Amino acid sequence: MIETTQRSRLSGPEIALRMNGISKKFGPVQALSDVSFTVRRGTVHALVGENGAGKSTLMKILAGVYQPDSGTIEINAKQKVLSKPAEALAAGISMIYQELDLAEHLTVAENVFLGMELPGRLPFIMDQKKMTARTAKLAQRFNFKINPTAIVEKLPMGDCQIVEILKALMRNASIIVMDEPTSSLSETEAEMLFELVKALRQKELSIIYISHRLEEIVGLADDVSVLRDGRMVHSGPMATLDIPKIVHYMVGRELKDFFPARNINIGETLVKVRNLSSKNGVEDISFDIRKGEIVGMAGLIGAGRTQVARALFGIDRKTSGTIELDGRRLEINSPTDAIANHIAFLTEDRKRTGLCLELPCSWNITLPNLVEIGMKNIIKPRQESKIVTNIAKRISIKWLGPQAPVDSLSGGNQQKILIARWLLAQSKFMIFDEPTRGIDVGAKKEVYSILNELAGEGKAILFISSELPELFGIADRILVMRRGRLAGNVNPKKTTQEEVMHLAAVEASLRKESLGQ
Amino acid sequence: MSKLVRQLLPFGSLILIICILSALKPDTFLTTDNFLNVLRRSSVNGIIAVGMTAIIISAGIDLSVGSMMALSGMVGAWVMLVIGGTNPQGAALVVGTFVGIVMGLACGFLNGLLITKLKLPPFIVTLGTMSTFRGISYVMNAGKPYNIPHYKYLNEGIVLGVPISVLIFAVIIALAGLLLKYSRLGRYTYAIGSNRVAAFHAGVNVDAYLIRIYALTGLVVGIAAMITTSRAVSAQPTAGVTLELDIIAAVVIGGASLSGGRGTIIGTLIGTLLISFLRNGCTLLDISTNVQLIVIGAIIIIAVAVDQLARSRAAAGRTE
Numbered sequence: 001m002i003e004t005t006q007r008s009r010l011s012g013p014e015i016a017l018r019m020n021g022i023s024k025k026f027g028p029v030q031a032l033s034d035v036s037f038t039v040r041r042g043t044v045h046a047l048v049g050e051n052g053a054g055k056s057t058l059m060k061i062l063a064g065v066y067q068p069d070s071g072t073i074e075i076n077a078k079q080k081v082l083s084k085p086a087e088a089l090a091a092g093i094s095m096i097y098q099e100l101d102l103a104e105h106l107t108v109a110e111n112v113f114l115g116m117e118l119p120g121r122l123p124f125i126m127d128q129k130k131m132t133a134r135t136a137k138l139a140q141r142f143n144f145k146i147n148p149t150a151i152v153e154k155l156p157m158g159d160c161q162i163v164e165i166l167k168a169l170m171r172n173a174s175i176i177v178m179d180e181p182t183s184s185l186s187e188t189e190a191e192m193l194f195e196l197v198k199a200l201r202q203k204e205l206s207i208i209y210i211s212h213r214l215e216e217i218v219g220l221a222d223d224v225s226v227l228r229d230g231r232m233v234h235s236g237p238m239a240t241l242d243i244p245k246i247v248h249y250m251v252g253r254e255l256k257d258f259f260p261a262r263n264i265n266i267g268e269t270l271v272k273v274r275n276l277s278s279k280n281g282v283e284d285i286s287f288d289i290r291k292g293e294i295v296g297m298a299g300l301i302g303a304g305r306t307q308v309a310r311a312l313f314g315i316d317r318k319t320s321g322t323i324e325l326d327g328r329r330l331e332i333n334s335p336t337d338a339i340a341n342h343i344a345f346l347t348e349d350r351k352r353t354g355l356c357l358e359l360p361c362s363w364n365i366t367l368p369n370l371v372e373i374g375m376k377n378i379i380k381p382r383q384e385s386k387i388v389t390n391i392a393k394r395i396s397i398k399w400l401g402p403q404a405p406v407d408s409l410s411g412g413n414q415q416k417i418l419i420a421r422w423l424l425a426q427s428k429f430m431i432f433d434e435p436t437r438g439i440d441v442g443a444k445k446e447v448y449s450i451l452n453e454l455a456g457e458g459k460a461i462l463f464i465s466s467e468l469p470e471l472f473g474i475a476d477r478i479l480v481m482r483r484g485r486l487a488g489n490v491n492p493k494k495t496t497q498e499e500v501m502h503l504a505a506v507e508a509s510l511r512k513e514s515l516g517q
Numbered sequence: 518m519s520k521l522v523r524q525l526l527p528f529g530s531l532i533l534i535i536c537i538l539s540a541l542k543p544d545t546f547l548t549t550d551n552f553l554n555v556l557r558r559s560s561v562n563g564i565i566a567v568g569m570t571a572i573i574i575s576a577g578i579d580l581s582v583g584s585m586m587a588l589s590g591m592v593g594a595w596v597m598l599v600i601g602g603t604n605p606q607g608a609a610l611v612v613g614t615f616v617g618i619v620m621g622l623a624c625g626f627l628n629g630l631l632i633t634k635l636k637l638p639p640f641i642v643t644l645g646t647m648s649t650f651r652g653i654s655y656v657m658n659a660g661k662p663y664n665i666p667h668y669k670y671l672n673e674g675i676v677l678g679v680p681i682s683v684l685i686f687a688v689i690i691a692l693a694g695l696l697l698k699y700s701r702l703g704r705y706t707y708a709i710g711s712n713r714v715a716a717f718h719a720g721v722n723v724d725a726y727l728i729r730i731y732a733l734t735g736l737v738v739g740i741a742a743m744i745t746t747s748r749a750v751s752a753q754p755t756a757g758v759t760l761e762l763d764i765i766a767a768v769v770i771g772g773a774s775l776s777g778g779r780g781t782i783i784g785t786l787i788g789t790l791l792i793s794f795l796r797n798g799c800t801l802l803d804i805s806t807n808v809q810l811i812v813i814g815a816i817i818i819i820a821v822a823v824d825q826l827a828r829s830r831a832a833a834g835r836t837e
Contacts, residue, residue, distance in 0.1 A: 313718075315717075315718065334720075334722070335717060335718050335719070335720045336720045336721070336722050338720070339719075339720040340720075345718070347718060352712075352714060352715075353712075353714045353715055353718050354715055354718070355712065355715055356707070356708050356711035356712045356715055356716065356778065357711065357712065358711055358778050358779065359707055359708065359711050359778060363704060363707070363708070367704075367708055367716070367719040367720075367721070368719040368720040368721075370701050370704065371701075375701070376701065377700070377701075378699055378700065379698075379699045379700065379701070379703075379704060380699075381698075381699075421719070
């Protein structure tokens with residue numbers, strides 16, 4: 001069922017961008033079919049959809065990276081052919097990608113003027129003063145607080161976003177595309193970004209805002225367009241939508257049982273961590289996890305959650321503390337030791353620290369398990385394929401086969417490759433760090449089911465997440481981290497998300513109520 | 518599809534060169550003697566290229582192989598002379614051969630140790646040892662070679678109608694191919710080259726395996742060194758100057774990626790033979806060695822360019 005609102009047939013000066021009947025094929029894959037997308041001037045337009053729905057393809061067409069097989073693009077009511085990125089830029093379209101694109105060693109002003117430096121009096125010398133002044137002026141116009149002479153490398157992530165936005169503005173952008181802008185920002189930085197976006201809107205710019213975090217869209221977007229399987233399934237004002245409706249459009253079904261029910265059967269204590277401190281900022285952490293228990297870990301970015309996992313898994317050096325598993329004290333100095341002691345760690349950064357992207361799926365799954373599956377001395381590829389295929393079936397990985405390279409898979413399936421790896425390891429204590437980051441709604445649900453299943457098998461699970469709703473949805477208990485320390489240990493059934501946020505964000509001495517068990 | 522083309526391209530080129538040369542020079546090229554000759558000449562480079570392949574798959578590089586070869590040969594020959602007097606024979610040659618090979622192993626081990634324990638880039642470490650190993654080779658006999666007139670077996674020996682050096686080459690190729698494909702060492706080599714941090718987080722003892730990879734390369738360099746020594750019936754301190762570049766070229770033509778994670782022994786074998794047959798053909802056709810250099814340079818660039826093209830096509834096909 002395809003719905004298109006009246007809006008897409010609107011015309012006139014209030015339309016900043018109109019993409020009409022865009023189709024694009026990659027080999028046999030129809031990435032986009034007959035997609036129409038209209039953005040009003042001076043609005044924030046959220047573009048959502050599961051991974052692989054076609055958002056990036058549509059935006060890359062807008063940026064002049066890809067050419068559509070059919071369809072037209074009108075910018076400010078003028079038909080344009082965008083055959084290369086420079087033409088899109090000249091037409092007033094700026095892209096801000098998830099991985100920012102800044103020259104780290106240059107100053108803010110130098111970045112803003114990169115490629116269009118102002119000439120000074122001497123040849124080959126640029127006019128630093130003028131560039132700095134104009135950057136400052138531009139920032140002031142939008143009320144952005146930034147020092148134009150600061151070196152980008154030393155700026156926090158949130159300020160880097162400002163530099164990207166200034167860069168776009170200096171090039172007279174009228175449409176700015178932001179791809180997952182908050183994915184690497186802390187809560188406060190994200191709030192700041194929303195203010196920036198609103199300021200841009202006020203100056204009659206149009207922002208196309210791509211995000212997996214639906215909550216932030218609700219407060220920010222004027223219009224929402226939903227892509228599914230390369231088709232535009234809904235496009236209309238935010239006012240008529242809410243999160244369940246958006247999710248419904250994204251996945252084509254209601255997700256009533258988003259967090260699957262579980263048979264909680266919690267046994268005796270399996271993991272006992274005492275006074276854990278590490279060189280990487282973890283201070284005096286103690287907690288227990290029982291068999292079959294899912295313990296969530298909340299905290300703001302930089303609170304040290306991943307660092308706890310890294311210390312437990314032997315990646316960072318411990319400065320003090322003990323880890324017991326099944327009543328036995330473990331000596332862990334490397335991931336090799338951790339794995340030998342039946343601990344698993346699913347990393348939050350699957351591309352950098354998780355997967356060997358160009359290697360086959362099967363190799364990635366068996367990498368830590370070769371000894372475990374009896375291939376200490378000789379690898380038997382056929383047997384390996386069989387083992388891997390079985391486990392892939394169990395968690396329904398979609399791939400071209402065990403020999404396909406991991407980078408041919410979608411984000412959600414790549415994540416499942418890592419999950420399969422640790423399922424195969426038969427670990428007793430499993431640490432999942434942001435297992436649902438950057439994967440689509442359907443895949444998220446599958447991850448929750450896997451976690452439940454593992455807990456049902458009597459494993460102890462530490463589930464680190466930045467999304468409070470999912471922690472409340474499946475954790476039996478939530479540990480709250482703040483500045484490398486444990487700020488709370490709460491029962492999600494007896495507390496609220498606001499309270500957890502409070503624990504995570506506010507200094508203990510300023511907290512009136514004492515929380516915890 | 519394009520991947521298949523990429524894999525078949527070096528092999529196809531090899532066949533093409535053999536066909537053209539067979540047509541042009543049926544009498545001199547298409548003979549068993551000439552083929553064995555080509556194989557014998559490529560054995561030293563091929564043996565070292567096997568080690569280099571593993572190192573390149575692990576995202577490393579070894580610039581010191583040429584110097585290492587000279588040093589191993591010098592040490593082996595020196596031991597022969599110490600044990601067997603001025604004209605060593607028999608047991609002295611066997612012991613010297615063994616010591617020369619172990620010397621190669623030790624050099625490789627040292628490279629691995631420096632790379633992992635000092636956390637230095639392989640390029641820098643082996644650039645340093647390249648100079649150091651060469652310097653020691655010169656210092657050992659004040660820049661002069663050690664002559665071992667009776668050390669002929671590794672070059673002239675024939676087993677089952679095949680020169681012994683070719684046989685050693687074949688055995689090493691087969692062993693290395695099996696090791697890369699069916700051992701944990703091989704699997705970890707690919708994993709380390711593809712993503713070292715991810716391999717470490719998956720419990721691979723990265724340092725230990727890197728040391729093994731460099732040490733094993735040293736071992737095959739030691740073997741190649743003794744074959745070279747036997748060929749010249751003397752150990753030359755100048756042996757293998759700029760050899761590392763020929764070796765890296767063969768490995769790259771064979772499809773290995775300098776950024777790691779990709780490469781095969783078969784590819785390297787084809788790359789080595791491609792260069793050898795090209796040289797052989799040029800000689801038979803009276804094309805000067807200077808022109809050979811131009812041709813080989815062009816082939817390296819074409820091979821890598823085709824590779825890039827095939828990869829970017831493949832990547833574009835699965836965007837999103």
